[in-house]
Structure formats: C-alpha cells, structure tokens
Amino acid sequence: MPKAAHVTVIGAGSAQFSMGMVKDLCLTDGLAGSQITFMDIDEERLDMICKLGTRYAQQLGSSLTFDKTTDRAAALRDADFVINTAYVLGHMVEADMRQLAGDKYGYYHSGGQFGRYHQLRLMLDVAHDMEKICPDAWLIQVGNPVFDGCTLMTRETSIKVCGLCHGHYGYLEIASTIGLEPDQVVWQAPGLNHNIWLTHFLYQGRDAYPLIDEWIATKAEEYWRTHVAQRTHDAQMSRGAVHQYHLYGLFPIGDTVRRGGWWYHTDINTKKRWYGEPWGGPDTHLARPFFVSDLEKRITEMTRLANDSKADLVAFAGKEKTREQIVPIMDGLINNHQGLFQVNVPNHGAIDGLPPNLVVEVPAIVNQKGIQPLHVGSLPPKIMYAHILPDWLETERELLAFKTGDRSMLLWNVLDQHQTKSYDQAVAILDELMELDEVKQVEDWEKMKRIADHYKYPAAFRGYDGSKK
C-alpha cells in the first residue's frame, strides 16, 4: 500500500518549479493523497501558485491536497520533505552588485558571487528550524549555491540534506547533438555541483568518447559556425566545452561548462567565441537580462492563468511527467520505488581524496533504505588539481568567512578573482558592497562589519593604490 507524503515547498513562488512538482506528484500513483504546503514571503506569488496547483490537480482528478502559509515554522510542521527553492532577494541584488562592480570597477559581468551570503543564511535557518520542528524530514535543496549550502547544512545541523540540480542532463545534449539514442547511453559524471565531468560515456555497451571525438573532428566547426542558442544556458556543445575537454581530458557537463577558467570570461567577444551566439553563454550582460525577463514573462502568464478560473491548466502545463528528479526520489524513499539519480550528498568516501563532510555530486541508488551514493573512486588528477580541489578550497574560504565573520577571507576571494586589478580595488569594492541596501538587510553582513572594526586593518594599508604611483 503506497504511502502519501507531506511536502513543504519553501520559496514556492518560484512558480515554474512548483508547478512542475505538482504535475509530477499528480502523475505519480504511489504519492496519491499527498499534501503540499506552499510557503513564500511573497503573498501574491504564493496565492498564485496555490490556485494553479489546486486547479491543475482538480482538473486531473488527483487526490492531492494543498495549503499555503507565509509562516515558515508553520509550513515545516509534520513535513516529510522540505524542498528549498528560495532565492533571497533574487536577481535584483545580483544585478545591483554586478552593476557596481562593472560600472565603477571595470569587472566584466562579475559580482554575483558577493551575494551568496544571503542564501547561505537562509539555508542554515531553514535547516535549524527543521531540527526543531521536523527533525526526521528530508531537506531537498534546489536553490543555489547547492554545493556550498548543502556542505554548510551538513556540517552545522543533523538534517538529512540532498541537493539537486539540472546540470547533469547535459549528457543528453551531447548524445542528441552527436546523434545517439539517449536511452541507449550509459554515463557517469561525478564531481562537485557545477563542477562535474563525464568519466563514463557508453553507447550500446561501448565507449562513446570516440564518437564525440569524431563529431569534433568532422562536424564541430560547422556547428559552431551555424548554431544559434535558443536558451541562454545552451552551451553544452560549445567551443568552450570542447576546449575544456581537450585541456582537462574529460568532457565538462552542464553548468561546469559555464566556468572552466577566467580566460573564457574576460569580455563579451571572448565569451561569444567560446560559448556561441547570440548571448555568449548564460553569464553575460546580454544573456542575464533576457533570462530574467523571460522568467518574469512566464510569471505574468501564470498569474493571468491563476486569475482566470476557466483557463485549461492541463492544456497549459501538459500531463507528461517532467524530467525533474524530486518526485521520483520522494517516491523511492517513501514507497521503495528504487531508482538511480544524480544527487548532492555528503561525500563519506564516494569520491576519493575529498573530506567526508563535503557535499559531492554523484550517482546514488534511492530506495526505502535511503539515498545511497555509489563509490565512484578517483577522478583523474588533472580534474582534481585544476578543478575539484581548487573549488573545494574556495568554498572552505567562503564558509569560513560566513561562519566567523572574518572579512579577510571575503577580501581574499575578491582578490582571487582574475579581473581584480589591485589590492585597493578589492578593498574599495568590498567596502561599497557592504553599503548596498540589500546587503545591509542581512544580519551576517552586519556581523562582519562589526568584526571588521576590531580586525587589524591599519590606516597604513588603506587608500593606497599601487597602480596610481
């Protein structure tokens, strides 16, 4: 007899995500009768998604039940699963920081990385609340930064945390571009979130890397010359991805491609060269506003549908399952419908050479016993020394700054950015960022400022710009 679940969605106003989850729950027999609690601090968006979900489920004749609240503690009560999709202050603070960094300090499309403390604070708060209210529930973390946040929650709380991301579907884009049937592909791409590498790629039982090589040798130039991205994130087969493959020996998958090294990101022409037309990948001054306005358009459309009680929501949203892993994972954990998934969970030896309490992205078997990562063993040394381990260190510095309020490691991470030109520039931009209204709202930044007063930072080192002398 299958069991229903109580699923709480934090940041449920991320409407497209929430709608996909409702669909999958409606279409998963094992989870019939489940209860969904939507929580968001934005009442309008909360109301909208609750209307949409309820009516979609009714239209399909599903037995799901819904409720909504702006009270996080109330939302967590009796939860079996807590899905955290919230993105604090969202793209606004990112954009403000980017503008400050760009206009005044000449960074090209940088700055988002200063905004992550809001997210870490929220994640930790949710996990701490869960310890008190629903200590046995699973926390499914969807909002970024998944790697940093899941590691933080794993270390600081006793909650079972699993981070999910879409990036690993990049293997499907490789398969379809080079002409392989996706369902005959066997693959593995472990690493850290946004830093995963295709260690295994088999087609009909044989190593399919030679097929990638053949495509590169015979078709890639034509593809790069003619391909025009339809989505900002369409970069899996870009010149930049192939270049990383050649440099590091394994194909980078999904969001991994967007990173790779500072030299892919110095300016818009460089980015277009590596990531293609028309946006130069998802992280440019062309792509980002498009991405955000596209999100806004979809919200507008969904709001219209929510307020039109006659709208056919099944016609709008369809009735095929999405490819999201969330609902199948819940079904696996609750109803023992076993499956293989790509998850972000504490390492504990899954990948050799990384700390046990660091969250890694690996394949896992999920069933009633729990989420059981595969031991994938070693990654090649070039991947470890050039990508996985440097990323680990960056996150440790960030978490250290977050935890201690020691501003020096914040400064260090700004200095570590290749576009930073001098010590004084780094100090100045950090000082200004601290003064942004959105930043001031966040308690931890205030704590950092207080500590900064005690921090030994003599006047001798201020106001000096080597480049001017």
Add this chain to the structure above:
Amino acid sequence: MPKAAHVTVIGAGSAQFSMGMVKDLCLTDGLAGSQITFMDIDEERLDMICKLGTRYAQQLGSSLTFDKTTDRAAALRDADFVINTAYVLGHMVEADMRQLAGDKYGYYHSGGQFGRYHQLRLMLDVAHDMEKICPDAWLIQVGNPVFDGCTLMTRETSIKVCGLCHGHYGYLEIASTIGLEPDQVVWQAPGLNHNIWLTHFLYQGRDAYPLIDEWIATKAEEYWRTHVAQRTHDAQMSRGAVHQYHLYGLFPIGDTVRRGGWWYHTDINTKKRWYGEPWGGPDTHLARPFFVSDLEKRITEMTRLANDSKADLVAFAGKEKTREQIVPIMDGLINNHQGLFQVNVPNHGAIDGLPPNLVVEVPAIVNQKGIQPLHVGSLPPKIMYAHILPDWLETERELLAFKTGDRSMLLWNVLDQHQTKSYDQAVAILDELMELDEVKQVEDWEKMKRIADHYKYPAAFRGYDGSKK
C-alpha cells in the same frame, strides 16, 4: 669515539655555500677526519673551491681531506651525505625567461617559474644515481625548488631526503627588530618551504605576539619610513609582511614574505610600498641584477684568494661556525649529537590535512635514530585554505606536467598567474619559452613538445586573442 663522514657536494662551485660547510666541518670536533668530495661541471669553479677548502683546513690544522671530480657517479661512491646545491643554468635562464615574459608580454618580473623543470630533472637524476651507488646515504637538498624537488624525489626514489633553507631565520629578524634577546625566544614556524608561518613565538616564557603588535602600533610606521634594506632579501619586517600577518592571522617567515599574493607584486612602485626601499624586495628588476652581480663579485674575490697562495684564508672567512644547519645535522645523525632543526621531510602526519608523501617544513629532532619531525598538528584554517593547500595543488600540477609531459598543466599554471591577460597570451609565451636555447637543452621539455604534437589542441583554438576583438 666520533665517526668521520664522507660528504659529497654536488654543484660545489656555489663557492660561498661550500666554503661555509668547510668551515663548519673544520670547527666540528665530532667530524674530524671527514672527507669532502667536491663535484661540479664547471672545472674552473671546482678547482677554485677545492683550493680554498684545502688551504683553509690546513691553515686551521684540521684533518679534513678533499678531492674533486666532474664525474657525478664517481663523486657519489661511498658517500654518507650528498649535498645537492646545484642550480642548473642558474640565473641566466631565469633572466632570459623573465626578459621574454617582460619585454614581449608585459609581465612584471615574472618568468622564473618556467625554469624549474631543469632543476627537477637534475634532482631526480641525482637521487636515482644515489639509489644505485650509495643507497644508504642521506641526500641534503639545498638548491631550489626545495618543496617541489624533495616531494618529487621522495615519491620517485627510495633515498632519504632532507631539504634545507635559510628562510626560518626570519624569526631572528623579528626578534632583533622589536628588541628581544634571540636566545630567549622559543618559536615554531611550520608549513611548506617558502610558505611557513609563526605559530608560536614566546619570549622569556610568555607569548610574544603582543610585543609584535606593540611594535606595529608604535614603531612600524617610522621603521617603514626610514629603513633602507642592506640585503635584497631584507623584507621580514616590511609593510608587506605585517599586512600578511593582519590578513592571515600569523606572521609569515622568511621567503614566505616574498610571496603572499599577486597584489604585492604588480609593479615596482607597489613592490616598494610593500617591501621597502631601495629594491622593493628580492624579486624586482632592481634587486635581481644587484643580487646576481653581488654573487659574481664574491666569486671573483674568492677566485683571487684561491690563486694567491699566500692569502690568509682564516682572516677572510673567519673561524666562527656559520648558522647553517647542514654540519650540525650530519653530526647529529652520525655522532648522536642531538639537536632541534628546521627541516623539509615527508609529512607522514607531521602537519594535519596534508598527504603523507608531501614534503613539509617542520621542526625535527635529529640524532642517531634519524630525522624525527615533530607532530605540529593543525595550522589555522585561513593559512591552510589561502596558502598551504593552494601551494600544494600548484606543486601537484607542476609535478604532474613534469612526470607525464602533458603540456596542458604547464599551460594551466601560466594561465593561473594573475598577470596573464588572455588565453592566447599564455599559449604564445609557452610556445616561445619552448624555443629558448636553454630550454631546448633539457630532455624533458623535448618530451613535452613531442607529446604536445599528439595532444588534442585543434587549430580552432590557436591564433585567437579575445582581447583584440
């Protein structure tokens, strides 16, 4: 009854070093009757140091015996200690690389880092020869890079390796500058070579960090305003050193100060600001020629003395022991004259969180049982995440490129330099460095070039410079 030793010096033409060792051997009773074999490929320099050593010992009435050879295998026969002080192609290739990087590509005083493969090749060759000829001898590595080279030899051979450096004496400069009696200071500064940090600094049994803080608060500005370095390496109390202390929480010691982060090194004015007048530290276009010409002057003087059979060598060299650790360590190992030293030896748990086969710089008790590192435990997280672990990764990438001949990690390390402006610049400088005459002499670079031909590096990625579009 004390035992004599057979000491072989590779690269004995490093005359000042060799002369210091002769002095210490003459003045160490336990090692009376020892035999010194000088080996160098430069016959003139070899002849000079052999004459000087022999006559100095005679003048003191010492029972040391000397011989010399240009044949490395012959020099290693029956050795108890092999001191490797050689610096292949020396400052010439460094200067050529620096000039290329500077004149053509706009790097400020960079390029030395491309020259280390010569050194690694020689170190490994010496250690391999020792395995065949004198497998029980200790190898004392003095030529740089000590960290990388000792790690390489430890991993690739069965020879007992101990690296030595002068950097840790920086604690004495701190003591004398702030007015402490050196012999009442107890200290500890573990880490990696050229990356060591003052974890403990006690004066008359009390924590003396507050005395450093007091000096900084009341006297540092005056010191920085008026102090003029007498040696190029006089930077222990510089503004840059104090700044690193404030940023990372522990005082950097010795050569550590010269590094610290790219932002101390962008141009000569910045360097003077952080490292003082008149040279801006040891690594500037002003300091380096002075340092090299100073070395040359001393060689000229020593050559003159070697050829003047009436010269009073004791008057020239003195008869106090140097502060070098080499001879006392030999005396400890052979004659059980126990002492505490600062050595570079395989980690095996001496510092937490580093691989066992990585060579670390730690205090060690030396006696007949061997070189026994102290377990110093953990270093503070900021030091680990911002300095020790990134340095480890850089060395792993370098050793990987050296071992496999895979040029991609060479390229990566060039890209990782903050002064590199674009991907194409990195490719171009590496291509040109491969063509330098001095580089072509080295077998391993040739191997890398051969492998580069097979390396997947399509034309699509060449000849593109994002900065020009």
